[in-house]
Amino acid sequence: MSNAWEAAVEAQIRSALDRGEFDNLPGMGKPIPGRGQPYDESWWIKSFLEREALPSTLLLPTPLQLRRKVEQVPDEVRDLPTEEAVRAYVAVLNAEIVAWLRNPTGPRVVVRPVNVDETVQRWRADRAQAAAAPTVAASPEQPRATAGRPRRRWWLWWRRRG
Numbered sequence: 001m002s003n004a005w006e007a008a009v010e011a012q013i014r015s016a017l018d019r020g021e022f023d024n025l026p027g028m029g030k031p032i033p034g035r036g037q038p039y040d041e042s043w044w045i046k047s048f049l050e051r052e053a054l055p056s057t058l059l060l061p062t063p064l065q066l067r068r069k070v071e072q073v074p075d076e077v078r079d080l081p082t083e084e085a086v087r088a089y090v091a092v093l094n095a096e097i098v099a100w101l102r103n104p105t106g107p108r109v110v111v112r113p114v115n116v117d118e119t120v121q122r123w124r125a126d127r128a129q130a131a132a133a134p135t136v137a138a139s140p141e142q143p144r145a146t147a148g149r150p151r152r153r154w155w156l157w158w159r160r161r162g
Helices: 002-019 043-052 062-071 074-077 083-102 116-130
Strands: none
Touching: 043 062, 062 074, 062 083, 074 116, 083 116
8 A cells, every 4th residue: 555655646746847846946956054064953943043033042041031131221221211211111120020039930040129229320320421421423434432232222121021
């Protein structure tokens, strides 16, 4: 029975070749990606992250993601327009941290909620320092100091909640 099955499949493949259904397929004539390289068990996740342009931090366990968010708080709140926005951002982050502390998963890593008052004081000091700094018109010869750092959108943290 299996020989008859294989013969029928081979006949269909030959007839498709004769009709030209396998001509001009995408990737025709190109080398197979990863051929000649050592086998990597997580090749599919790496290719998925690269193809979808996702950050590799998504692979980190929850406590390490939270620690990274805590470390980035000063950079994230720097461009926020009001103190209420700063407090709201820190409140959302603290809610994530408390939710993880109630039901911890992953490695045992110390993650503490962010002090809202210290963050607001630092935000005020950064704004005062930026206001006190002389503003120099950027000439075409002088690149801006923030040209290498992409502008952070303060409203993106709302999207991260869901």
